[in-house]
Amino acid sequence: MKKTVSIILLLVLLLSLTGCSSQQETKTAGPVTITIWHDKEEPVIAVLEEAVKELEPDVHVVFEKKSGMTESLKLVGNDKNAAPDLYIFAHDKIGVYAEMGILTPITEFVDSSLLDRYVPLTVKGATYKGTVYQLPLYFETLLFMYNKKYMAESDIPGTTEDLYSYMERKTRYGHYGFVEQHSTPYYAAGWIHGFGGSLITEDGQPLLNSEEVTAALAYHKKFVDLMPGETEYATVNTLFTEGMAHATIAGPWFVPTVRNAGIDVEIAPMPIVNETGLPLAPYSGIQGVHILKVHAEEKKAAISKVLEILMNPDVSVALAKVSGCAPAMESCYEREDVQADSLIMAMRSTAETAVPMPNIPEMDVMWSVAGTLLTDVNVSGYDVLEAAESAQQKALDLIEAMK
Amino acid sequence: MKAKSNTGARKTLIAYLVASPSLLLIGLIVVFPILYTAYISLTNMNTYHWFNYSIIGLDNYKRALFMFDSGFLSALLNTVVWTVVNMVLQLVIAFLISNLLNVKRLPLRNFYKTILMFPWAMPGYVSILLWKTGMFNSQFGLLTQWMEKLSGLTVRWLQNDVSAFLCCTAVNLWLALPFMIMIMDGGLKSIDRSYYESATLDGAGPIRQAVSITLPCLRPIIGPSVVITVFTTFKQFDIIYLMTQQVGAQTGAHIHTIITYAYENAFITNNYGFSSAISILIFALLIVFAQISNRREKEETV
Numbered sequence: 001m002k003k004t005v006s007i008i009l010l011l012v013l014l015l016s017l018t019g020c021s022s023q024q025e026t027k028t029a030g031p032v033t034i035t036i037w038h039d040k041e042e043p044v045i046a047v048l049e050e051a052v053k054e055l056e057p058d059v060h061v062v063f064e065k066k067s068g069m070t071e072s073l074k075l076v077g078n079d080k081n082a083a084p085d086l087y088i089f090a091h092d093k094i095g096v097y098a099e100m101g102i103l104t105p106i107t108e109f110v111d112s113s114l115l116d117r118y119v120p121l122t123v124k125g126a127t128y129k130g131t132v133y134q135l136p137l138y139f140e141t142l143l144f145m146y147n148k149k150y151m152a153e154s155d156i157p158g159t160t161e162d163l164y165s166y167m168e169r170k171t172r173y174g175h176y177g178f179v180e181q182h183s184t185p186y187y188a189a190g191w192i193h194g195f196g197g198s199l200i201t202e203d204g205q206p207l208l209n210s211e212e213v214t215a216a217l218a219y220h221k222k223f224v225d226l227m228p229g230e231t232e233y234a235t236v237n238t239l240f241t242e243g244m245a246h247a248t249i250a251g252p253w254f255v256p257t258v259r260n261a262g263i264d265v266e267i268a269p270m271p272i273v274n275e276t277g278l279p280l281a282p283y284s285g286i287q288g289v290h291i292l293k294v295h296a297e298e299k300k301a302a303i304s305k306v307l308e309i310l311m312n313p314d315v316s317v318a319l320a321k322v323s324g325c326a327p328a329m330e331s332c333y334e335r336e337d338v339q340a341d342s343l344i345m346a347m348r349s350t351a352e353t354a355v356p357m358p359n360i361p362e363m364d365v366m367w368s369v370a371g372t373l374l375t376d377v378n379v380s381g382y383d384v385l386e387a388a389e390s391a392q393q394k395a396l397d398l399i400e401a402m403k
Numbered sequence: 404m405k406a407k408s409n410t411g412a413r414k415t416l417i418a419y420l421v422a423s424p425s426l427l428l429i430g431l432i433v434v435f436p437i438l439y440t441a442y443i444s445l446t447n448m449n450t451y452h453w454f455n456y457s458i459i460g461l462d463n464y465k466r467a468l469f470m471f472d473s474g475f476l477s478a479l480l481n482t483v484v485w486t487v488v489n490m491v492l493q494l495v496i497a498f499l500i501s502n503l504l505n506v507k508r509l510p511l512r513n514f515y516k517t518i519l520m521f522p523w524a525m526p527g528y529v530s531i532l533l534w535k536t537g538m539f540n541s542q543f544g545l546l547t548q549w550m551e552k553l554s555g556l557t558v559r560w561l562q563n564d565v566s567a568f569l570c571c572t573a574v575n576l577w578l579a580l581p582f583m584i585m586i587m588d589g590g591l592k593s594i595d596r597s598y599y600e601s602a603t604l605d606g607a608g609p610i611r612q613a614v615s616i617t618l619p620c621l622r623p624i625i626g627p628s629v630v631i632t633v634f635t636t637f638k639q640f641d642i643i644y645l646m647t648q649q650v651g652a653q654t655g656a657h658i659h660t661i662i663t664y665a666y667e668n669a670f671i672t673n674n675y676g677f678s679s680a681i682s683i684l685i686f687a688l689l690i691v692f693a694q695i696s697n698r699r700e701k702e703e704t705v
Contacts, residue, residue: 078454100453184651229559230541232652361450368671371650379655402672
């Protein structure tokens, strides 16, 4: 009896192991199935599903939500059995995947002249080493938001010095004139760009000890001194939604939360840095479709049809509305319903000065190094020049270690 | 005689055959990843050579040894201090609590046990972030608000190294104590009551009984759990990283264990060859520690 049980157990285990070994390739004749990985919320996908319905029955599009998509693509990006045909994600990983060799240029499917219809910022973000790897759908930029209950229209700061004097007047009794995630590179980059600087060049040279970056850090510090010590996402957002902060810089995704909290929120243009005459220019994230190389050739016609639908301005506007972001196609801004949306129009106008997040692979290490530099200066009170020198060296070492 | 040895060999063969599925499974889950990591460590697999990587010998190890600079040594020292402090506190506190749980006629014993198991049931990631924002946050944290009410001072718990180390230790204890308490509680229950009765008759007090009966009887039972916990504490990453170093939520403290140091200096580079070499070196370091602790244990039992 015991022997029989052990033999059965042995067989079950061996069978389960062989079951794990290979994924059966399902080849269907007739309609082509296009699989799209994404990390988006339900309403965005509902719009896309509705839009691609007209391709049925010839082209069947399947949307698969993936958590940890960036890592999954690294693992199976060139595996015919496991990789998707397309994926929807922000543009900032384009460099990594292009260097890995898993992406196909979008211009092999879409006439490059059609890209002129897009907001220039979005095409810039989608381009890596002169090749466009993403068809932009919508984009977001950080925005200057204020609570109308506390900040009167006459108080809206035109310049950073106006903002500072407002903060000096209003930061007291548990209230803050202005709060932001001052030691997070994504947010602090706006100040650095406002000084004409940048965290890294387009060819991957870190600029943390450059004159512009150190000047921005030194100037920014006096604002930080009037903010709470801890300024990660949760603290800053709670201060604003609780009505304890009068103004903040945040993404459009924050607006619904603020409105639900009963805050009368309004958007204003980014303040201009007095010293340089440039506005705070935040990073921008561009969401779009990318084509993986593995199935690009065999499914070229079907992929082209999907992309054609995604280039329809109606789809672009619908996506922008449900995502709370701004459409990537320029023609959308001529529509009345878009012009009536102050949030979208504010992002469009910020897009004139905003900077697409760098999409080069080197940026992966810069987030961490720049974050440490900002914390060292803003929270630990280290000397700006010394901290910048040491961060620059660390960035160089890590970039070298990438190769 | 020959027949006997034949039967013995057959029995051994059958034993291996029956155990082979489990061995195969263990091999796939435990041994294969280690061997694969060792293989990757000999290649130049990185963003620029993702699928077309080639074997480059020991180059990654040479680079990894350069990373073992003063920063790494201080991280190693931190790791040892972190492990010792946490283990001592865990053992002492778990011993006291499990003894209290075994007090005769203790009312609501099972209720206390359930409450004490609670931290274990919660996902570590959630617990750590709850501690960070709920207790230590400089605006809304409960501890900060108590301190403000009591002394009028706003304390930034996670800003300097010593205070951040103590906060991380508190969180680690909160997460790790349930396991140790459960093991010790089980151990205490398995000790024969008659030892204590005899000791009481001989006039031994509670402390004497604890030192001469409870501790020696508990040692072999909790031994393996202590070894497991030592390694879990040694390679702790989540608590220190999430409490002080998460990008966008860094607090200003610079406490590094060898794993957070390796993460900050290698793993974020997407250079899998280099990172694998570091992982193998840390693995070797852990094996050395394991050997030392095993030898000590053996010497002590002899």
